[in-house]
Amino acid sequence: MPVPTPQLGSYKYVQETKADLDWADLITIDLSLYSTPEGRKQLARTLITAVREKGFFYVNNFNISQERVDRQFAIGRDFYELPLGEKQNYTVDGLDQGKFNGYVPAGRRILEEKSGLRDQVEIYNIPKFTEHFEHKHPKIIDDRLAEIKEFAKSLHAEVLDPLHVLLAIALELPEDYFTSRHKYEVKSEDHLRYMKYNKYTPEEYAKLGELIVRGHTDLGSWTLLFRQPVAGLQIKDHSSGEWKWVKPQDATLTVNTCDALSLLTANYVKSTIHRVAVPPKDQQHVDRLGLLYFSRPYNDVRLSTITESPVLQREGFxxxxxxxxxxxxxxxxxxxFAKQKWQRTKGYASAEYENAQILPGWNERKYT
Known part of the structure; x- marks a missing residue:
């Protein structure tokens, strides 16, 4: 249940763009159907279609009120309004080694080599609330830590557990196959993220061309993205290979499947390539605040292909x-930590960097 919380100002969302964009036609997983065996079977079929053909999908009716979501956006807003020096006191120790919990300042990456234009993306990651992680935060976060903890654990129980059950059903596995590898209390690198894409000047946008963040995949199981009206997210459709914009939907989560599930299923469940584009002109004057949750299996889970799934065996995965x-x-x-270390590399993204071997058997790549 929601906990008593300190006062926060209201959060106002940016007006949606009026630009005529090529929006992705994404499938919706309606968790109001989850309460019956028949509903779960129906949703499992819908989910497997979504993760194999589209990659991203929407989730609605997940039992977390819009008021609670708005409060998380307000917390993120208030954090980013802190003076830079105060935020920097919480900079991640070990960024170059792939550590990520805490504040990641903007400017580590050069986006345009000739001018030296750097990224303007700030990140604040909060790990799971278990004995495995230290929680040291600025007062704006610390005063609301009980609320943030309750919110993060609700995401786990109300969204991630059902998705894991549905995926297990779709692969003809025991329903607890994935939930037993993603229990909240066991050590894994899940984290809640407040993320801010600071706006550029018109001259800087011209130097960037079309993209702020080039195409990539996420490394975990699922990424949950709350509605953010500033258009920027684009996905590469699994079926057509075309880049499509992702439209924010009221009272929904936007969800994508990630590398860990792809490895566990030998790419039957596809890790979704996505990128962040320069927003349309009617939104280039505003910053883009993001609220996300990254789900990952236990640290000691080996990412070998699941051999118990009749579906994977029949289909040859x-x-x-x-x-x-x-x-x-x-x-x-x-x-x-191999992928995080690669992602956090400072400087300009050379061809050598983009194709680096991060582990034996895996060369990275970027997607334009």
Whole structure:
């Protein structure tokens, strides 16, 4: 249940764009159907279509009120209004080694080599509320930590657990197959994120061209993204290969499948390529605040292809990229920090960087 919380100002969302964009036609998972066996079977069929053909999908009726979501956006807003020096006191120790819990300042990456234009993205990551992680935060976060904890655990119970059950049903596995590898109390690198894309000047947008963040995949199981009216997110449709804009929907989560599920299913469940584009002109004058949750299996889960799934066996999905090259699949811990270290590399993204081998059997790539 929601906990008593300190006073927060109201949060006002940016007006949606009036631009005529090529929006993705995404499937919706309606969790109001989840309460019956018949409903779960129906949703499992819908989910597997979504993750194989589209990659991103919407989730609604997930039992978390819009008021609670708005309060999280207000907390993120208030954090980013702190003076830079105060935020920097909470900079992640070990960014260059792939650590990520805490504040990640803007400006680590050069986006345009000739001018030296740097990224203007700030991140604040909050790990799980378990004995495995230290929680040291500025007062604006610390005063609301009980509320943030309750919100994060609600996401786990109300959204992630059902998605894991539905995926297990779709793969003809025991319903607890994935939930037993994603229990909240066990150590994993899940985290809640407040993320701010600070606006650029018109001259800087011209130098960026079309993109702020190039195409990439997320490394965990699922990423949950709350409605953000500033258009920017684009996905690469699994079926057509075309880039499509993702339209914010009221009272919904936008969800994508990530690398860990792709490895566990030998790419039957596809990790979704996505990027952040320069917003349409009627939204280029505002900042873009994001609220996200990243789900990951336990650190000691080995990302080997699931052999127990009759579906994967019938369809011939029996080896992931590591196994196909004769390399052992990494544990989630090894995978997380190898990919995070690569992602957090400072400087300009050279061809050598973009194609770097981060683990034996895995060369990275960026997607234009």
């Amino acid at each position: 029996t080896q992931n990229r590591f196994e196909a090259t004769g390399n052992p699949a990494p544990t989630m811990d090894e995978w997380t």
